[in-house]
Amino acid sequence: MTFLILACAVPTPKIFYPFFVLIFYVLSVLPVFIAKRTTPGGETNPKTEFALFLTAGMVLSAFALPVVLAHTAVISWMACTLTLISNVINYSTMFGYAMRDEGFEAPYGGMF
Template identity: 80%
Template sequence: MTFLILACAVPQPKIFYPFFVLLFYVLSVLPVFIAKRFNQGNETNPKTEFALFLCAGMVLSAFAFPIVLAHSQVITWTAATLTLISNVINYLTIFGYSMRDSEFDAPYGGMF
């Protein structure tokens, strides 16, 4: 989160477009949580696979969003780089949390 705040403050003050990446952080885990509620067993099904597909699309969008903003010169490339560093750190944290051991033997880790 520190890199994301720096992306908004350091290159050009009061440009808060990189903060829209926070929406992707929240929305990327929702399909997986919803699919997990409907599928309690160990097997995978099309609903779970579609939820993982939506999650991957949102993660990809979180990385593409600052690049598109920097390419269109809405934000600087420094802000885009700081946002990308923030994305890597935050998504690795989410991934580490999701792969923790669970009381159930889920095929994709604890969150999945």
């Protein structure tokens, strides 16, 4: 989160467009949580696969948004770089939490 705050404050003050990736941080985990609650046991099914597909699309969008904003000169490339670093750190933390081992019967780790 520090890199995301720096992306808004350091290059050009008072431009808060990089904070829009917070929407993707929140929305990217919802499909997996919903699919896990509705899936019986630890098996995979089309709901789980579709939830993983939606999550991958939201993660990709979180990386694409700052690049598009920087390409159209809405934010600077330095803000884009800081936002991308923030994305890598935040999503690797979420992935590490998701892959913690809660049991041997889970096919994609503990969260899935």
